[in-house]
Amino acid sequence: MQRLDLKQLLSQKLSPQQIQFIKLLQIPTAELETRIKEEMEVNPALEEGDNDEPEDQDSGDDDDRDEADADDPDAEFDSDNSTLDEDFEEPANVDDYNGPAEAPPEPEPAKEEGPDNTDLDLSDYLNDDEIAGYKMQGDGPGEEEEREMPLADTSGSLLDSLLDQLHFTQLGEREEAIGQQLIGSIDGDGYIRRDLAAIANDLAFSQNLEVAVPEIEAVLRVVQGFDPAGIAARDLPECLLLQLERRPQDATTAHAEQIIGTLFDEFSKKHYARIQQKLDLEDGELKEAVGLVLKLNPKPGGSGPTGPGKTQYLMPDFILANDNGELSLTLNARNAPELRVSPAYTEMFRTYDKAAKKDQKMKEAVSFVKQKLDSAKWFIDAIRQRQNTLLRTMNAIVGLQRDFFIEGDETKLHPMILKDIALQIGMDISTVSRVANSKSVQTEFGIYPLKYFFSEGIATDSGEDVSSREVKSILKDLIGKENKSHPLADDKLEKMLNARGYNIARRTVAKYREQLNIPVARLRKEL
Structure with missing residues (x-):
């Protein structure tokens, strides 16, 4: 039996403009430039450049713009004299998802107009000052300097370097084909972890070349002689032995080859007493x-400029300067180029408005341009909102961690979680999380990811809470000063921290030690 029910449902959905703002907020500076270029490719109404206007403009057009500005509530927002802080309005339901808020107006689809409907409302689009050229806060380099990218790495890859060395060996055509297959099998660390029989099968199927494993091993020895030393090894012991072969052959090198060749398991576990006993070495010789x-x-695959592990440069989103105790925060000038709405599209509206005969095709074209202009306006506004949100969030972090930014001492970090910043700036925790997860700040002490400043608190004997960063810093200092012949175990480290007033358990010490990438006491032992 069918029933007809009436149900009342309250739901909340993000508008396309809010989704666009969220996506722009969470991407770092390096990706933002690519995102802006993609937007300019799909939206011809958005372009890069300043908003300078020609001096010889018609006075009648100025009067028309003044009248349009009087009717346009956004005219002040679009003027050149407006600033980022004055123009920004909080996108309520982007920063706070717990309640409804007004969303930016969505673009109106092109309407089919009848013969009597001959006019389009173009008053909002006849203003030459559509969107003021967006500029970064703070003084930065000139336009040409801003366009300069960091020097690119013009060196070849590890694969190219090895192939060049292979061509200089003057091997036969058959051996060179085997060498190319071997070089193509090298992974990012510089190892060949595939079985040689599998490589022989690859040669048979891909190049119709029947080869035996001993023949591949002979060419492999040639490739292993290439630079960098240790390349094309099949495991770690072979990699180390290949590097030892290139060193001066003295007693120390011979002992090292014995350790790696016959006692690698004992060496990896740091059983030095057993190694010394089996090889009958003196303390100095073993050391x-x-x-x-x-x-x-x-x-070896990550060494040198040709390796895949080449240096990656981090582009900070914020720059924090310390001028005699006065902290000055600015955005990276590369956060966004100057954006504006294309003047050519405004001219299209002006031409349409002055046209005596307005046919259907012209009205359809104007409707299409109107949608593109709306999209360009919303994108520029989202960029502005992004910069404002970044500045508010970072200013709150600087305020809470001022002692660290003044002295650069990890022990000066205060306990801070996402909720603390969200409450201070009046935004949702998810918004703060999007800012902190992929952004970094450049200080006089180095570049730090924003996540570095967030940590939980640990109680002390005095009843105060200290940052877990402070405890990790002290733990790292204790391990750094320990006697390497008798390293400190986790339970001893726990007692030493408790003696300093930090109420911390042994399992927490082990967790912090692992987060610092510090091995257990047995693996920290040195001769």
Whole structure:
């Protein structure tokens, strides 16, 4: 039996403009430039450049713009004299998802107009000052300097370097094909972890080349002689032995080769007493041999400018300067280029408004341009809202962590969670999280990700809460000053921290030690 029910439902949905703002907020500076270029490709009404106007403009047009400005509530927002802080209005239900809020108006679809409907409302689009050229806060370099990108790495990849070395070996055509297959099988760390029989099968199927494993091993030895040392090894011991072969062959090198070749398991577990006993070495001889091994590179594929592990440069989103105790926060000038609405599209509206005969095709074109202009306005406004939100969030972080930014001492960090910043700036925790997860700040002490400043509190004997960063800093200092021949175990570290007034358990010490990438006491032992 069918029933007809009436149900009342309250739901909340994000508008397309709010979704666009959220996506722009969470991307870092390096990706923002790409996102802006993508938007300019799909929206011809959005372009890059300042908003300078020609001096010889018709006075009648100025009068028309003044009348349009009087009717346009956004005219003050669009003027060149407006600033970021004055123009910004809080997007309520972007920062606070717990309640409804007004969303920006959505673009009106093009309407089919009848013969009697011959006019379009163009008063909002006949203003030459559509959107003022958006500029970053703070003084930055000139326009040409802002366009300059960091020097690109013009060196070739590791694969190119190895192939060049292969061509200089003057191998036969068959051996060179095997060498190319071997080089193509090298992973990012510089190892060949595929079985040689599988590589032989690849040669048979891909190049119709029947080869035996011993023939591949012979070419492999040639490739292993290339730079960097240790390349194309099949495991870590072989990689270290390849590097030792290139060193001067003295007693220390011979002892190191014995340790890696026959006692690698004991060496990896730091059972030095067992190694010394089996090889009948003196204390000094063992120390020199182990020291030599520790200087070798376990990942040759990431060494040098040609490796895949080449240096990656971090582009900070904020720049914090300290002028005699006065902290000055600015946005990175590369956060966004100057954006404006294309004057050519405004001219289209002006031409349509002055046209004596307005046919259907012209009205359809104007409706399309109107939608593109709306989209460009919303995108520029989202960029502005992004910068304002970033500044408010970072200013709140600087206010709570001022002691750290003045002195650069980790022990000066205060406990701080996302909720503390959200309450201070009046935004939702999710908004603060989007800012903190992918942004960084440049200080006089280095570049820090914003997540670095968020930490939980740990109670002390005095009843105060200190940041877990402070405890980690002290823990790292204790391990750094320990006697490496008798490193401190986690339970001893716990007692030492408790003696300093930090109420912390042994399992918490182990968790912090792992977060600091510090191994257990047995693996920290040195001769």
